[in-house]
Amino acid sequence: MEKNIINPWTWQDARNYVQAVEVKNAEGTLYVSGQTAISDEGISSNEDMRSQLIQAIQNLERVIGEADYELKNIVRLNIYTTSNHELLENFDIIQNWITENKIRQTSTVLEVKSLFETLKVEFEATVVK
Numbered sequence: 001m002e003k004n005i006i007n008p009w010t011w012q013d014a015r016n017y018v019q020a021v022e023v024k025n026a027e028g029t030l031y032v033s034g035q036t037a038i039s040d041e042g043i044s045s046n047e048d049m050r051s052q053l054i055q056a057i058q059n060l061e062r063v064i065g066e067a068d069y070e071l072k073n074i075v076r077l078n079i080y081t082t083s084n085h086e087l088l089e090n091f092d093i094i095q096n097w098i099t100e101n102k103i104r105q106t107s108t109v110l111e112v113k114s115l116f117e118t119l120k121v122e123f124e125a126t127v128v129k
Contacts, residue, residue, distance in 0.1 A: 001026045001128055003075070005104055015100045017107040021075040030069050034080065034122040035060040036115065044117035049086040052120045053093045060123050069127045071101040076126035081116040084111045087121060 006020035007013075037045035037055035045052050064071060079094070081087040087109070098105070105125075115122055 001073070003073075003104070003128070016095045017077075018104050019106070021104065021106055022070045023075060023100040023128050026128045028069075030064065030067050030125075030127040030129070032063055032123075033059065033121065033129065034124045035063060035124045036119045037121070044066050046118040049081075049083065049120050050093065053087075053090055056121055056123055057093070057097055060125060064125070064127055067127075069129055070126075072103055073099075073129060074103045074105045074125050074127050076124075077103070077105045077107045078124040079107065079109045080112050080119050080122040080124070082110065082112060082115055084109065 002024040004022040004024070005018045006022065007018050009019070012019060035056050036059065037047065037052035038059065039045070039055075045055055047055075061071060064074070079087070097103075
């Protein structure tokens with residue numbers, strides 16, 4: 001698989017995403033449903049944004065790993081949140097995770113009125129192999 005990053009500018013680098021990712025000769029593509037802070041028992045978290053971010057990332061990692069894909073091959077990561085303000089206050093969690101896993105992805109962050117039950121953040125990913 002070949003990945004080509006397209007960045008006409010440099011300002012997005014500080015925000016840990018890229019403008020476009022071209023993928024050639026992929027073996028497979030994994031489309032991951034929105035992953036949130038839901039426990040193994042199916043219980044939605046009522047914790048704060050920081051705790052929910054950590055659990056949602058762990059759930060995303062689990063799905064990607066179970067499918068035998070690698071985090072570094074996430075090419076699209078959409079983030080839905082009930083509060084951009086709270087998300088940005090805790091954005092270091094996402095940025096550190098992206099950096100540690102050498103992820104170079106396109107992204108959209110979207111504030112929504114609500115998510116399922118008590119959830120505050122949801123990650124939707126596309127991963128290639």
